[in-house]
Amino acid sequence: MSLNSEVAGVLNEIGEIYEANGDLFRSRAFRTAAQRIASLTEDIGEIHAEGKLMEIPGVGRSIASIIGEYLETGSCALLEELRESLPPGVLELMQLEGVGPKTALRLNRELGLTSIDQLEAAAREGRLRGVRGFGAKTEENILKAIQEHRSRLERHLLGGILPLIRGITSYLKGDEAAIEVKAVGSARRMAETVGDLDILVSSERPSMVVKRFTSMPNITRVISRGRTKSTVMLGKGVRVDLRVVPPESYGAALQYFTGSKEHNIKLRKMAKERGLKLSEYGLFERDSGKKIAGEDEREIYRHLGLGWIEPELREDRGEIEAAASGGLPRLVGYGEVRGDLHIHTNWSDGTGTLEEMAEKAREMGLEYIAICDHSKTLGIARGLDEERLREQMREIDRLNERMEGLTILKGVECNIKADGSLDLSSSVLRDLDLVIAAIHSGFKSDEKQMTERLIKAIHNDHVSAIAHPTGRIIQRRRGYPLDLDRVLEEASRQGVLMEINAFPDRLDLNELNSRKAGERGVTLYIGTDAHTPSQMDFLPLGVAVARRGWLEAGSVANTLDVEGLLRRIGKG
Ligand code: DGT
Numbered sequence: 221m222s223l224n225s226e227v228a229g230v231l232n233e234i235g236e237i238y239e240a241n242g243d244l245f246r247s248r249a250f251r252t253a254a255q256r257i258a259s260l261t262e263d264i265g266e267i268h269a270e271g272k273l274m275e276i277p278g279v280g281r282s283i284a285s286i287i288g289e290y291l292e293t294g295s296c297a298l299l300e301e302l303r304e305s306l307p308p309g310v311l312e313l314m315q316l317e318g319v320g321p322k323t324a325l326r327l328n329r330e331l332g333l334t335s336i337d338q339l340e341a342a343a344r345e346g347r348l349r350g351v352r353g354f355g356a357k358t359e360e361n362i363l364k365a366i367q368e369h370r371s372r373l374e375r376h377l378l379g380g381i382l383p384l385i386r387g388i389t390s391y392l393k394g395d396e397a398a399i400e401v402k403a404v405g406s407a408r409r410m411a412e413t414v415g416d417l418d419i420l421v422s423s424e425r426p427s428m429v430v431k432r433f434t435s436m437p438n439i440t441r442v443i444s445r446g447r448t449k450s451t452v453m454l455g456k457g458v459r460v461d462l463r464v465v466p467p468e469s470y471g472a473a474l475q476y477f478t479g480s481k482e483h484n485i486k487l488r489k490m491a492k493e494r495g496l497k498l499s500e501y502g503l504f505e506r507d508s509g510k511k512i513a514g515e516d517e518r519e520i521y522r523h524l525g526l527g528w529i530e531p532e533l534r535e536d537r538g539e540i541e542a543a544a545s546g547g548l549p550r551l552v553g554y555g556e557v558r559g560d561l562h563i564h565t566n567w568s569d570g571t572g573t574l575e576e577m578a579e580k581a582r583e584m585g586l587e588y589i590a591i592c593d594h595s596k597t598l599g600i601a602r603g604l605d606e607e608r609l610r611e612q613m614r615e616i617d618r619l620n621e622r623m624e625g626l627t628i629l630k631g632v633e634c635n636i637k638a639d640g641s642l643d644l645s646s647s648v649l650r651d652l653d654l655v656i657a658a659i660h661s662g663f664k665s666d667e668k669q670m671t672e673r674l675i676k677a678i679h680n681d682h683v684s685a686i687a688h689p690t691g692r693i694i695q696r697r698r699g700y701p702l703d704l705d706r707v708l709e710e711a712s713r714q715g716v717l718m719e720i721n722a723f724p725d726r727l728d729l730n731e732l733n734s735r736k737a738g739e740r741g742v743t744l745y746i747g748t749d750a751h752t753p754s755q756m757d758f759l760p761l762g763v764a765v766a767r768r769g770w771l772e773a774g775s776v777a778n779t780l781d782v783e784g785l786l787r788r789i790g791k792g
């Protein structure tokens with residue numbers, strides 16, 4: 221959305237709520253102003269910067285101050301107040317495309333509807349037709365809007381989005397009108413889930429790019445299509461927003477559409493304090509209107525007195541302040557991780573053989589991997605007992621003799637029993653390179669029991685690391701009750717590593733907990749938990765979590781070479 225249509229949307233909604241409340245005079249004033257702003261060719265932000273809002277026909281002092289407030293703070297107190305004054309449920313109904321305050325209030329007053337679920341039921345039962353002015357077509361539109369609303373709410377795992385991005389960008393790059401093509405928004409920030417996917421293209425011929433975009437093969441519906449932007453729905457229920465901008469404002473657009481919104485709001489405020497104005501079109505001097513940056517994203521940060529801020533950090537979690545004082549971390553790089561420390565094979569519940577997993581690691585350029593199949597009490601995963609584990613260790617020795625350029629470490633993902641002890645005997649654990657302990661059962665225990673169980677495992681002499689420490693599964697399971705602070709404290713004291721599990725729906729520890737761990741002096745490592753060779757490609761998802769957790773290479777054990785790693789875990 222351009223800034224103009226965003227501002228128009230705010231004014232329009234205020235107008236609609238006034239109308240619904242019967243205040244037709246105020247309603248008309250706001251709606252007229254909204255229309256004028258939506259049809260302006262000049263950027264509203266620039267008009268504001270020049271102090272000329274009141275020169276727009278229909279914009280008086282009070283509307284001008286509302287626009288100014290929104291442009292500067294990203295929110296509007298009047299609108300929030302008006303929204304709060306609505307009866308319960310009306311706001312929820314208004315989230316639907318085509319349902320403004322007026323319609324929502326009528327649905328609420330005349331049919332007593334207070335939620336989208338109730339509206340859906342009413343529409344399906346044909347009850348909407350009882351309301352004057354509503355017909356079969358209204359019902360149909362509302363059901364469609366509900367369906368789209370639901371798929372909009374659905375967030376997608378980053379792990380599923382990244383391959384999609386590769387496909388879309390290479391398709392768009394196939395058109396010579398496209399100069400730069402980049403995923404922006406939450407995907408560029410590598411957030412663990414992505415709402416809609418945003419794609420930014422720089423081009424001198426935007427209509428060519430839009431045309432190619434809307435003819436992608438996997439589109440189920442073109443939601444909108446304009447001269448420089450378009451929105452489509454893909455087969456997997458993923459919504460994709462395209463924006464095409466000219467090269468001279470590509471950097472500014474990259475900055476703006478990468479977000480996050482919170483990061484942008486703070487940056488815009490900072491620009492303002494320096495007598496500058498930042499928008500998706502560029503960075504300008506407020507008084508003269510002179511453009512000082514726009515083509516290159518780095519220049520924007522530089523002119524604000526900031527070092528480059530990696531997209532993964534742009535969440536307004538202190539990164540702007542850190543950049544201003546030169547205190548940003550040197551984030552662990554995607555290429556710095558030398559080995560994958562959590563790999564399964566067909567010896568337990570994986571599908572790949574030892575050789576296949578090793579071969580894949582070599583293709584990826586890794587220096588080492590740790591084979592960590594399940595242990596015996598995990599029956600459903602065909603966990604290994606002492607004897608089978610010994611057998612696998614011998615097999616790994618043989619494979620290591622043949623393998624060039626890759627070291628295969630002998631490990632296990634050992635089950636932590638209810639009493640905190642491990643399910644394999646010390647005599648075999650002591651001969652392994654890497655013992656990762658993990659909880660796979662008894663999730664119903666209380667916080668104290670769970671915490672004690674993990675702490676006991678951390679104190680076990682054979683344990684070097686804890687896998688997926690909280691047990692959460694994104695969108696499915698919250699993770700067991702746990703006093704993570706205590707666990708981290710003990711891990712730090714005992715020198716036990718904490719995992720960043722890179723499996724797309726785990727990402728455990730998550731970014732906030734990883735950051736906390738790093739701050740407490742805990743060393744982490746990244747493991748994919750791959751059960752097939754191709755799942756080893758999840759490694760960058762784990763690195764992204766580490767980066768979003770502000771971690772430097774020094775806090776990530778598998779940036780060490782194999783000797784360094786073994787020394788770090790007391791096996792060297
Ligand atoms: P998502 O789609 O929920 O995973 O999250 P994002 O961050 O991709 O958000 P989206 O798609 O709504 O917008 C993409 C970027 O555009 C967002 O990260 C920052 C920018 N943006 C969107 N709305 C606003 C806004 O109201 N104010 C400002 N300053 N920036 C915005």
Ligand code: CA
Pocket residue numbers: 405406407415416417418
């Ligand atoms: Ca997005």
Ligand code: CA
Pocket residue numbers: 405416417418461
């Ligand atoms: Ca978007």
